[in-house]
Amino acid sequence: MSKAIRSALPVLLLAISGAAIGADNLAALRVCADPGNMPISNNKGEGFENKIAQVIAESLGTGVQYYYRPGIERGLTRTTLDADECDLMLDMPADAERVMTTVPLYRTTFVLAYRNDRGFDFKNLDDPRLKTLKVGVYQTSSVREALAQHDVKSNTVVHYLSHDADLVANDQPVNQMEQVVNGQLDVAAIWGPFAGYYKTVKKAPLVIQPVNLMDDAVPMEFDMALAVRMRNRDLHDKVEAAMKKEKDKIRAILVDFGVPLVKCESCLIDGDLPAHGPYAPPKPHPVTADTQGVTIAQLDEWLKHGAKVNDEFNNAVIADDMVRVSYLLEKKHANINARDLQGYTPLLNAIRKTSLNMVKYLIAHKANVNGTDSDGWTPVMTAAWMDDGDLVKLLVANKADLKAKNPNGLTALAIASQYSKDVATVALVQAGSDVNQRIGSGYTPLMLAVAGHADQSAKALIDHGADVNAKNTGGVTALMIAAAANQADLAAMLIKSGADTSAQNENGMTALAIAKDKDSQAVIKLLEQSASNAGSSATEAIDSHG
Template identity: 45%
Template sequence: MMRYSFAAALSLLCLSLALPAAADDRANKDQQRLEAALARLEAQLPLTSADHTALKKAAIARKLSGLRVCGDPGNMPLSDINRAGFENKIIELIAAEMGTHVTYFWRPYLERGITRQTFESGECDVLLDLPVGFERVLTTEPIYRTTYVLAYRNDRGLKIKNLDDPQLKTLSIGTFQTSSLRTALAERGIRTNVKLHVLSHNADLDPSVQPWRQVQDVIDGKLDVAAVWGPFAGWLKTMKGAPIVVQPVNLDEDDVPLEFDLTIGLRKIDWILKYKFDLAIDAKKAEIEKILRDYGVPLVQCSRCYVPGDLPSHGIYTKPLIDEQANANVPVAPDQKVTREKLEAWLKEGVSVDQELSNAVLAGDLTRVAFLIEKGGNVNKLNSEGYAPLHIASRNKRSEIITALLDNKADVNQRDRDGFTPLQHAVLRDLPDAVTVLVKHGADVELRTPNGVTPLALAILQNAYKAAIALVDAGADVEAADGEAKLTPLMLISGTESRELTLGAGVSRIEKLNPTDPGPLEVARALIAKGAKVNDVSGSGVTALILAAAHNNAPIVGALVQAGADPTLKSRDGQTPADVARQNGNTAVVSLLNLLSQARRN
């Protein structure tokens, strides 16, 4: 789907702030200051005190007829259809401060496609409790930081030191299917004694499948420990009086983040609404903190959050770039190594050979994989999480294991429980080597996701640029159009947003973790080199050049014009790329287009 342009947002803003023809000089100056502030944001310049004043006035002046909020109908204590969760309480408090009310579009907060199926379909304007850095949204300043925890009964005599405590290898532990804490436990060899709570689509209708139930299983004696998101355990202890210890684990792990800053997500272009939210949150931060504490949410120290918290914080996770091949040669501790003898003994005891095959693939142990296939492991069987071995290998950069599985008749295009193929998993993880191996063995580069998106479009939408270039090199159709707007890959990459807004510093470019990795410009060049048509028109009547101009992507503007893009082609409303850039305040793009036009005439 095509995102709203900055020009459209500015037009709406100007309509909402329209002044009579006889407006006084002061009102005109206010309007000029606002336009200047928006131009500085778009130009990625720091905001001045005058800019902040102008934005604050605009935010206060903006009247909201209502807030359309995407709410999870069944995920207590966060949110539920009866508005009993702390997310519901907080957003309704904020809405009241902004002089409006909340209407909900109820949708389970599943991991995949939440912005595409809500924001871009027009179902709602607000997403709640998103981690900072969530896919393709504009967010408020962080509201609070919380953590994963271990929860266990306080009358069992358990004293668990940390995640490396040997007891955790013998106790029955419950954790969630897509949990970071599950990953941290698995890296410590804690797998066979873990009971997974799998994703459910009807938790509002069946509360027994909501994630907090694992803590209840601990209370009821069905599990020894629940390794869960902190608010689940804190709610049962604080509001329900559960006899449990709630032990934060964010200090126990240095590679897998176990604490997160939570925020509210908005559409990418709605800067004024973001400012209005930030003002309202700041005004109500004491009440918000009370709601969070009443619900028992573990609040971690966070100097940039509206609610500062008091539990010790891990701080920034900065895992350095490493030589993966060298790291692969680091010896495994003897007590962690799964030998052939151990496997033989476990299989005799009745352990599932298919489950052990999944474990071996996750561990990246090619010898174990070969042995378990020899023992009858089914290379196409979905495990309890809904993944076949090839999905697991494709998610974890295991090219040699991908090859071994395919050599043993693994289905290269098999879909997982959610309908995603191994190639699509490799794309989501931005793993070009896995993409190349899968395509070499027959993976369909045009097989679409359950939402109808090609792998190449998926790579661009997820900012997986290494995978995108690998797909282009592998022969993906560079002209395949996606969505109702019929956007080609070149259009998608031309409209890519690589900026973030902080009210203190304006807009800044998002820096790549590794400077040698490709970015949008490299993807655009790869598409053009493979024959992407630079003057294609989308279903909504725009070209790649218009999109690049609208989103201030000057390098891509240059690449497109050099490849033959016509800067005189107009959108359906009669605007050229230069017109769109000018209305968006993209002065650098306007200047570049003027220079390129002069060069063409000469």
Template identity: 40%
Template structure:
């Protein structure tokens, strides 16, 4: 009898598991969200209101307060748990450092989790919920030493010790503004659950100790340190101080691209419980940026779309000559040993320096005076590097059309081919750089020259979607 009872229980459990599996697959579409028609999406949205959501598993970082943590729940953990409860199911966390390779690929392929928390809204590799909130990078400083700046290129930023995270948009923006040598980088760590001192927000404590004068950091870290940890710091948003590098982002929850009904179920729960989500974010001190699409509205001014900034950046990169600041030495900041004038060059040559090597250096430095002098002194204008490139190839590759114009005037071979059969014109087309393409065309470069694979400059430009170059 006991055996029969056990067998009956096993069969019943197995049957329930099968039913559960069938239920679980109800909202996994055969199509990805982007491939579905309007009618299919409407049907999925209706099903989301009826289907019973299975217990969910969210991939979460075990040591990244205030976002997520095994020891003390972060706000991402609490928001996920709240949504699961409101959808009538449960939430379990699969702990995995978010800095490990293959996060989006392996976790879903191995069915380790259903959701990824704290993902950028619209992240290309995933399907995401509606944006939940929007936040910004900030500049933090000790309360006892207030900091004000007129922009990220403010000279005072070059004279203080600034901490930033290794992979930080703000670090990139500061570096482009010339603030680099005084930056103290907080390196990437994968042991932040074992060693909490390695978590990103802990760099803010170096403001308190006096090791740093300022920290450029993702806003939620600074808000948490100030409000929850009571660190004597303050901060201001920097999203309005930069147009090229986005410094504000909308965050959402990610899932497989075909979990369409799950997305709609989550969207519904997020919308209906926006106030409770807002209360959680406020509790953790998250700086909230105004966002009309987000469930939680912020009060900090938003930069708005970066689209036009991207267009302007692309036009300056591909439709204009390379800026002098990208090619020539900043003599105001250079040390004496970095500066090379004609007298110093002549001294080197008198001591036996190689003419051709110095010509390569002069081209790299875009120094017209040195280039003309060295060619006149007998340097080989058509010299090749160890990789088989001529100086015409090199300048075309780096979009330095101004220096290329000097070389063409001095008689460099405009149709020289490298080891792959690429001419300077083909290199210019591949870089989508209109001034380089136009310059070479005006010097009657061979537009029909082909690579070893049979591509002309035009064919390569079209095939690689370098449409500005193709049009030129």
């Protein structure tokens, strides 16, 4: 694919490296990877995950075939492994659910990273300087949670999830290390491999302090493994055998990339950094209980001894305990829009629990239906993510803003479209969402649905007036995106709905040219047949007017 086309696609790029030679029926090792998440992986094959995949493939006597998709979605395995787009995921938590993981490969930790001329040397997360310095954190990370529990919140700088980090280098999580080096941030509370990469490979003047021993409540060291689909025992065993055979080569890759390696007797690759060891289960703490069966008398006792009304209100919402919720709101005057430690309002917590009755109650009592969480997501965006049509309809009926965008520029419809939330997509378009509202570099919801292989969402959008021939700023249409990813069913749907097969992008490439460039055989056949049919129809028309 040409540079102009590749730069126009936000997701789903296919790349192949290595010769796909057969070995025990394994034509190629199909690997799921993020196209823009250095030093872990990128679509140029430069990350340590790419290097490890190559070592394992060579050990198996085959090559690597990549399925690239930004790793930003909870439940990412559904659109990769479960969708049979690829067979192996690297650098997965060893306890990951819905997949079969290998023996742990190595253990690493979150760290505090800063320039070596700053002289900080933090002893723990209660260091008062951490409350005043500019501390970079990632949107979803355990170190962010741990810092928040130590009241390091108001001065943090959040790096948000992004769907285009392969196209915009500054959107990659590792960019916070660049900000530390150039002085925009004082400290980065960051995943260890990111900091290690900057110190070891980029030779940045850094101090890296592991934080896995700085907190006993929030785990901050993790065993990393490889994963295959559930029940794919044959591939699992082959990959694990290759890992064991090539562990010295893999260790060398991790060391070359500066990955902090923590001691781990159960891992194939042991490290030198001290390990925290097993984390004890949370101690019973009545003032934060969120279980059913709490009496009002118990609640009053907790409040009497220092529990905060707003905290208990959010706990009650999460527990779906209407008795406690109504008591705390109506008798104790809880703030119905107060955020909890994770940045969620009670309404957002109720939506995340998909508790329709609780959502109705909170809205009836004046909860802000457009109040965001600390990451800028509105209730209707969250309902779209949960793929709950009833919640979407309820929120819209109560004046939820369908045009609102999160920090990544995504509307609720864009979120639903891109991530195959078909029920939510239908509900949103029926509620009046603008099916042609553009985001980013001119992407429409239909383009995002096609990029996300979301057939049902694409159909709903087309049925409600989506422009099948809309182009983004690079001149790319939805049909071109389908062609690049060899999505024949979606391409057929678009053509049937009037997609212009002759449309060209800014480089003069049609969908057929892109399909040929990407060797998308199914789409090539479809487009050539479509052209043949069009030619036959034109000939018949001329003959009929002979």
